[in-house]
Amino acid sequence: MFDASYDLVDKPEDLGAADEAGVIARVLPLAGLRVVDIGCGGGRVARQLVGHGATVLGVEPDPVQAARNRQAEPLPGLTFTKAPGERLPLETGSMDLAVFSFSLHHIPADVMPDALTEARRVLKGTGALCVLEPLLSGSLEAVYRPFHDERAVRRLAYAALGDHAAPFFGRARELMWSDETAYDSFEAFVADNLSTTHNNFTRERIDTPQVRARFEEGRQGDGYRFTSYGRANIYQDPVPV
Numbered sequence: 001m002f003d004a005s006y007d008l009v010d011k012p013e014d015l016g017a018a019d020e021a022g023v024i025a026r027v028l029p030l031a032g033l034r035v036v037d038i039g040c041g042g043g044r045v046a047r048q049l050v051g052h053g054a055t056v057l058g059v060e061p062d063p064v065q066a067a068r069n070r071q072a073e074p075l076p077g078l079t080f081t082k083a084p085g086e087r088l089p090l091e092t093g094s095m096d097l098a099v100f101s102f103s104l105h106h107i108p109a110d111v112m113p114d115a116l117t118e119a120r121r122v123l124k125g126t127g128a129l130c131v132l133e134p135l136l137s138g139s140l141e142a143v144y145r146p147f148h149d150e151r152a153v154r155r156l157a158y159a160a161l162g163d164h165a166a167p168f169f170g171r172a173r174e175l176m177w178s179d180e181t182a183y184d185s186f187e188a189f190v191a192d193n194l195s196t197t198h199n200n201f202t203r204e205r206i207d208t209p210q211v212r213a214r215f216e217e218g219r220q221g222d223g224y225r226f227t228s229y230g231r232a233n234i235y236q237d238p239v240p241v
Contacts, residue, residue, distance in 0.1 A: 012231060018177040020101065021048035023232045024130050027173055030054045033096040038085045038119060039103025041198075043069060043078065045132070046101070050077040054097070057090070059083050064197040085115035090122040092241075098123055100131045102230075105150060105157035106198060112160040120168055121241040129165060129235040133157060140181055140226035143189075143214045147205050161233055170237030176229060183224045186215050 015023055024030065031053030037046040040058030042065065049056050058080045060066045066082035083089050085100075085107055098119040107115050119129055134141070136151060144150075166172055183189045186207075193201050218224040 012174040012176040015175055015177045019048055020045045020132055021052050023175055023177050025052055027234050028128055035097040035099060036088065036090060036095050036122060037099045037101055039100055039106060041065060046078055047075060050075060057081065059088060062198050086111055086118050088118050088122055092121050093124050095122045096124055096127050098129050102132055102134060104131055105133060105153040109156045113164040116160060116164040117241060120238050123238050127238055131161060131233045133231050135229040135231050138228040139218055140228040143211060143226065146208065146210045165235055168239045169235035173234045175232045178227055178229050181226050181228060186212060189215060
């Protein structure tokens with residue numbers, strides 16, 4: 001693991017290799033649930049949740065990504081809309097599960113409390129909140145660190161959970177998992193990151209000798225493989241807003 005001193009967990013439940021929806025499904029049966037994915041990006045996690053039988057609304061504040069989502073091939077059970085996390089276009093008490101899929105740390109720190117309160121507002125009395133965040137460890141994190149250091153904002157997001165999520169739910173669990181990402185080449189890695197709309201990376205920022213050297217450490221055969229680690233904080237039994 002990379003730079004373990006910056007990890008933000010004590011002794012989470014370690015689920016080993018998994019994907020995001022699989023992690024949530026260890027705690028919550030997803031089939032039949034109404035889910036809002038807040039800050040859904042391109043909908044990768046939302047599609048996983050639909051695959052487990054949930055009906056999902058993907059909410060994305062970035063106008064460019066939101067437009068891409070509208071143009072994407074339709075998937076039964078998945079719809080998209082553009083809105084900020086602190087103003088969800090949903091009725092109070094209408095959702096079974098609210099998910100922040102790697103998005104909470106992208107919300108400005110002064111807005112995080114409002115976004116978490118808004119997520120709680122839309123939950124049913126039996127609903128749950130799940131916050132998925134990357135851990136600051138793993139070989140993929142090592143590649144990203146020179147050009148995309150998120151230590152400060154991820155700490156703020158984790159602190160916001162302690163102040164504005166945990167006290168307002170009756171039950172809480174913290175889990176971690178690992179995942180592998182494969183690339184055919186460094187060029188594929190660069191292209192993947194240039195395609196994101198919320199970071200606005202430039203090639204000059206990514207393509208540096210230090211990043212190339214760390215990327216090369218992931219070579220396996222004809223390709224490259226990297227490990228990343230994630231944390232899921234799952235809260236149940238919400239206190240009404």
